[in-house]
Each structure stands twice: as C-alpha cells, then as structure tokens.
Amino acid sequence: MAALALLAAACSGDDDDDTVAGDPGAESGNGSDSGGGGGDGDLTISIADPTDGATVESGFQVEVDPSVDIGEPDTGLHHVHLYYDGNESDGEYDIVYSADEPWTVDRDLAPGEHTIEAFIANADHSLTDASDEVTVMVGEGAGGGDTNTTESDGGPYDY
Numbered sequence: 001m002a003a004l005a006l007l008a009a010a011c012s013g014d015d016d017d018d019t020v021a022g023d024p025g026a027e028s029g030n031g032s033d034s035g036g037g038g039g040d041g042d043l044t045i046s047i048a049d050p051t052d053g054a055t056v057e058s059g060f061q062v063e064v065d066p067s068v069d070i071g072e073p074d075t076g077l078h079h080v081h082l083y084y085d086g087n088e089s090d091g092e093y094d095i096v097y098s099a100d101e102p103w104t105v106d107r108d109l110a111p112g113e114h115t116i117e118a119f120i121a122n123a124d125h126s127l128t129d130a131s132d133e134v135t136v137m138v139g140e141g142a143g144g145g146d147t148n149t150t151e152s153d154g155g156p157y158d159y
Contacts, residue, residue, distance in 0.1 A: 043067055043120050043130035045080065049102065050116075052134040058109070060136070061102035064118050067130070072097050073123040081127065083117045084109065088127075095121075111140045 049063040050056050064080050071077035080096035084107060087093075096103045096118075105116075113135060120130040 043078075043128050045118050045120050045130045046132045047116060047118050047134045050134060050136050053136075054134075055137045055139055057139045059104060059106055060138075061104050062096075062116060062118070063102045064096055064099055064132075066099055066120055068120065070097060070099055070120075073125065076123050078120050078122060078128070081119045081121045081125070083119070085115055086117070088117070088119075109138045111138050113137055 044067040046065045047062060048065045050060060062082060064082075066078065066080060068078050070079045073079060080099075082094040082096060082103065082105075084105075094103060094105065094107075114137075115133055115135050117131055117133040119127045121127050
C-alpha cells in the first residue's frame, strides 16, 4: 500500500516543465518553455518600452520582455505578436522574434492615442494567455509610414 502511495505521488509531481499547451515544438525537448514553467498560465510578457502613456513619433520602437526564449516559428520557440488598437481578430500583427532587439513600428498610425498589445504566441501562431498592453500618444509628426503587417520581408498572416 505504501509503495502504491509513493508511485501515485511520483506520477502526480511530474509537471514536464518542457511542454506548453498548444506548442507543437515543445514535445521535441527544445526547451521552448525555458524560464516560463509548465503551461500558458506560467508565461508572462511585459512591454518594456514605450511605457504606458508615453508620447512617441512615427517609427517608434517597442521592446518586449517575455518570460521564455523567443525565435522564429520553425525553431519551435514562442514568438510575440504585436496588435494595435485592439485588432486581435483582423489577422494583422507584427511579429517579434527576438527580445534582444527592439521592434520598429512602421505602421501608418494616425496622430492620437493608440494601444499596443503584445501576446506570446506558440510556434503555430496560436496565442497564449500571456499578454501586456500599453497606451501611447502618437505625435503630430506621425503617419505616412508603410504598413508592416509581419516581418519586413513578408505579408500578413491570416490565422
């Protein structure tokens, strides 16, 4: 009876910290969840810059601080989707593959108030629950930039 209790305790304590629900690359043991923990609830992200309420000009940069390593989807790592003004459902977003370099926003955002929301996404582009949002004021000199819907050499993803 004691051996059965030990076996049950050992099985229930196996959280398999290398997997993330919905992450197709996680089971390959690539460490895609390093620093995060066992599931989407353990993932976090913050927008380090610009700060909430900041005034920015066209071509401003966004720095993200995710709790996991990020990279291109073919690596199996997570990446970050940036959405503007609550447009998560329209299929247009910017993709950030590296937290080491800021992302330059070259969308045509009119002068005025805009929201930026960052989500950690799985390699298959499905969103996790980890997100952060800031509101910025785009200055009068803004606008006129090209719309960058993903990375500089690609078009929009419609997932």
